[in-house]
Amino acid sequence: MQATQQPAPRPGAYTPTGRTVPTRSADRASYDRELVHAILDEAYVCHLGFVRDGAPVVLPTLFARVGETLYVHGSTGSRPLRMTGKADPGLPVCLTVTHVDALVLARSAFHHSVNYRSAVVHGVAYDVTDPEEKRTALDALVDHVVPGRSADSRPADKKELAATAVIRLDLGEVSAKLRTGGVNDEPEDLALPHWAGVVPLRKGYGTPVGDPGLAPGTALPGYLGAL
Template identity: 65%
Template sequence: MDAAAQPTPDYPRTTRTTPTRRADRARYDSATVHAILDAEFVCHLGFVADGAPVVLPTLYARVDRRLYLHGSTGSRPMRTIDGERVCVTVTIPDGIVLARAAMHHSVNYRSVVAHGIAHRVTDPAERAVALDALVDQVAPGRSADCRPANAKEHAMTAVLRLDLDEVSAKVRTGAVADEPEDLELPHWAGVIPVRRTLGAPVPDGALAAGTPLPGYLSHRA
C-alpha cells in the first residue's frame, strides 16, 4: 500500500474541542484539519502570562501531527511558554454571508484550534526540519533555495513544538440561512466570496539584474 494512501487517524473529541453550539460545523478528521493548516502560514498563538491571556500572530509550520513555531530566544512568548499550555488557532475566511436578518449575518470560514503544551526543541536535526518547514509553509520549495541558519542565528532562535493531540476544525460553507418568514423581505441577500491573492513579486533592490524568479514562485506571480 502506498504510504500516501494510508489513512491517518482522526483526532479524538474532547470536552475542550466539542463546541457548545454549532457542533455540526466541527470536524475531527485529519484530512480536514491538515488541509486547513496547510493552506495558511499565520497562526494566532495564545498563552497565559501573569494570569492574563495573550494572543500574538506568528508564523507556523505543520509537519505530520506537529506544529512548529519559532521566535527570538529573548522574546517574551518564547521565554514564557516552554512547557506551558498554549492554544494555536488558524483561521481562513472564505466568504461574507449577508442575510436578510441582521442576526443571520455570518462568515464562511475554515479554522483549526489546537490545544496542548509547547515544548522547546533542542535536537539539531529536529530544529533543522522545523526551520525548513517554517520557510516552506510560507513559500513551498523555498527552504532549498536560501542560506540555512548559521550557528549564531541558531543560538538566537527558539523553536517550539506543539503536538497535534487535542485539535479540531470548524467549517462554515454555503449559503445564507435566513428564517423562512424573512425570505420575502426586500433586502439583497447572498454571499461575497473572500480570498487571499498574491501580487506580482517585487524583486529586492540589491538583486543582480536578470536574476530569474524561481519556478516555485512563478505560479504565484
C-alpha cells in the same frame, strides 16, 4: 531523549475531548485530520494563546506543520519562549488558525454571518533544543511560506540557529470548525425586499518585487511563478 522521531501513524480523525467539542453549532465541528491539516497549511500565521501572570495573551506567529507536529517560530527573547526551557514542564498553549471564505448577507440582521474554516489546537509547547530537529523546523518554516524555498536559500549558520527559538506543539487535541453554504433566513422573512446571498472573498498574489541589490542575472524562480 529529545523527540526527533516521527510520531506513530494515526487514523483519519482526532479524538474529540471536553474542550474540543463546541457548546454551540456542534454541527460545524470536524475532527478530520486531512481537513485540519489543509486549514493549517493554508495559513501564513497562527494566533498563539498562552497565559501570562494569569491573563491571556494572543500573538500572531509564523508556524509550520511537519506531519503531526507544529513548529512555532520566535526569537529567544520573545515572551512565550522565555517561559519554556530544558527544565521547564512546557507552556500550555492554544494555537488557532482561521480563514474567512465569504460574507453571508441574510435578509435579517440576526442571520448575517461569514463562511469560515478554523482549526484550534490545544496542548503543551516545548522548546526545541535538538539541533537536527531545529534545522528541520526552520526548513519547514521557510517552506511553509513558499514551498521549495528552503533549498533555494542560504541555510542558517550556527549563530543564526542559536539565535532562533522554535517551540513544538504536537497535534493531539485538535478540532476544526467551519461554516459553508448559503443564507439561513427565517421562512417568514423570505419575501422581504432585501438582497440576500453570499459574497466570496478572494486571495491571491501580486507581482513579486525583486530586491534592488539582486546579484546580476538572478532570475525570478519558477516556484514564484506557480504561486
